[in-house]
Amino acid sequence: MSIGYLKETTVYNVLVEQEKKIPEKTAYIFPAEEKEVTYKELLNDVNRAAKALLSLSIGRDSKVAVWSTNSYAYVILMFATSAIGAMTVPINTNYKKNELIYALNFSDTNILFCTKEYRKNDFEEKIFLLKDDLNFKHIYITNHEKNNHFPNFDDFLSLSEKVSEDDFSKAKSMVTIDDIFCLQFTSGTTGRPKGALLSNFSAINVGRQFANLMVLNATDVLITPLPLFHCFGNIDVLLSALCAGVPLVLINYFSPLKVLDAIEKYKCTSIYAVPTMLVAMYEHEKFNNYDVSSLNKGVIGGSVCLPKVSEDISERFGAKAISIGYGTTETCALAIASYCTDRRYNRMFTCGKVLDFMECKIVNPDTYEECYENIPGELLIKGYNLMKGYYKDKEATDKVIDSEGWYHTGDMAIREHEGLIRITGRYKDIIIRGGENISPSEIESEILTLDGITAVEVVGIKDEKYGEEIAAFIVADRSCKYSDSDIREHVRNTLAHYKVPKYIFYVDDYPKTASGKIQKYLLARKGEKILGLYN
Structure with a gap:
């Protein structure tokens, strides 16, 4: 079942192809907006938005940031x-002030679109x-009502009238398949x-591959509560629906009951989510009030999923063809997976096999010699799905992609x-908690600003x-007057909520190698022993 x-095409050109083939078919569904759009309607609005961008001198290589929940405008x-x-620059809706300013200015954003509010935050x-x-004006x-400070999305779309079809055609003709789809x-x-x-x-072919893995057909209806600021959502899921020409229900932001209601209402057949979302759904007290019998397949990704959890998900939802996939942001969130038709062990106890037109190998991280079967080593990936590099950071790029084109995952x-x-x-x-990649050093830097630590x-x-959960191992002197709750509140006020440590341990020193390098894995093991998670 190879692709x-x-x-050799762009994301936009595949949309044009689908509009020609199935113009009146529903492309995307937005329950929060009570909106369903066909390919014809979508392409018309996309063209208006593209021309509106051009009217503001936003063109090739410009950065278009979006700080929003899932929406039609997104x-x-x-x-x-x-x-x-x-290129789109998706911004995490959980970012606090300093994180947001850094992302927008570092990316050289030219224009920002943001939601009016999110979870009562203005x-x-x-x-x-x-x-x-901010370095842009x-x-x-992304709403349609009058706002207090900035114009709305209708005001933006109206700018399309300033750009002729000839100028639009000229701009489109300059685009190549190697142009960046998103800065993630x-x-x-x-x-x-x-x-x-x-x-x-990379993006459109990963979308094709993802659709192929799920054996999507004309009767399928997809659903995801994944945010579009993650490439699992904005490439794997969004574009697989496009490539297969099947409807995708996009939940504006995760809520167990929102997703369950939509599954029942639209009779969704396939779901894509991180494990924590699916667990939260089947553990909800009202889970049995909803009819989810239409679901028959799905993909769990973005975070570690224990075999017991994947089995529970499959059993509770009645979706027999649940698969666990593997990918990183640097691989467009897809590199290894199983077909939904593969046998149960492949789908639920492993990540599957490396996919078409990609390669992988497992090497000893010290010698780089390839490991034999069942011998652990570092996973390396190579193929069309790899990023072009990190924006404005050649040094970091060269550290993870070697001279032969192998991406060193660190896994x-x-x-x-x-x-x-x-x-x-x-x-x-890196810590991966509920699908969010978290840098320990970022949290460490914030905690170290507190006196006495x-x-x-x-x-x-x-x-x-x-x-995974976050644990902080702290060395503090006698002058430290901060409680655990003070430390958590400090992190909560400066970083996104999911970066707040759940566990705080106090130690006198850290385990080190002979060369003095701190052995973090031994700290993790120590914490797990304290919590009774490790024998």
Whole structure:
């Protein structure tokens, strides 16, 4: 069931193809907006948005940032940027002030679109208060009502009238398959997020591959609560629906009951989510009030999923063809997976096999010699799905992609029989909690600003629900007057909520190698022993 070949095209051009073939078919559904759009309607709005961008001198290589929940405007913008060779810069809706300013200014954003509000947080007001700290002037709100400070999305679309069809055609003709589809931020070991550059060519072919894995057909209806600021959502899921020509229900932001209601209402057949979302749904007291019998398949990704959890998900939802996939931001969130028709062991106890037109190998991280079957080593990936590099960071790029084009994932894996890959741990200093990549050094830097704390090491401790939880091991002197709750509140006020440590331990020193390097894995093991999670 290979995809057969790699398609040399852009995301926008595939939308044009689908509009020609199935113009009246529903493309995307937005329950929160009570809106369903056909391919014909979508392409018309995408073209208007692309011309509106051009009217503001936003064109090839420009950066279009979106700080928003999932919405029709978000989808329009992702396709519109592809039409003119600009790139979308998805911004995490959980970012606090300093994180937001850094992401927008570091990415050289030219224009920002943001939601009016999110979970009772007034995003428009937040942007207004920090606008003088930003290096750009164009700001629009993705709603349709009159706003307090900035024009709305209808005001933006009306600018399309200033650009002729000839000028639009000329702009489209300059776009190549290697132009960047999105600049995707990912947490790094050095603290500051890095911007992975993902091309149109990589993105659309990963979308094709994802659709092929799920054996999607005309009767399927997809659903995802994944945010479009993650590439699992904005590439794998969004574009697989496009490539297969099947409807995708996009939940504006995760809420168990919102998703369950939509599954029942639209009779969704396939779901894509991180494990914590699915667990939260079936553990909800009202789960049995909803009819989810239409579901028959789905993909779990973005975070560690224990076999017991994947089995529980499959059983509770009645979806027999649940698969666990593997990918990173640098690989467009897809590199290894199973077909939904594969046998149960492949789908639920391993990540599957490396996919078409990609390669993987497992090597000893010290000698780089390839490991034998069932011997753990570092997973390396090579193929069309790899990022072009990190934006404005050649040094970081060269550290993870070697001279032969192999991407060093930092993940520990073993190769089983028949080429099946199983992830067993991590060499890289990154915590993955509930699908969010978290840099320990970023949290460490914030905690170290507190008087009396002389050293801190942050690690991930295994957790059945979230995959990993955050633990801080602190060395403090007698002058430290901060309680655990004070420390958590300090982190909560400066960083996104999911970066707050659940566990805080006080130690006198850290385990070290002979050369003096701190052995974080031993700290994690110590925390797990204290919590009764490790024998």
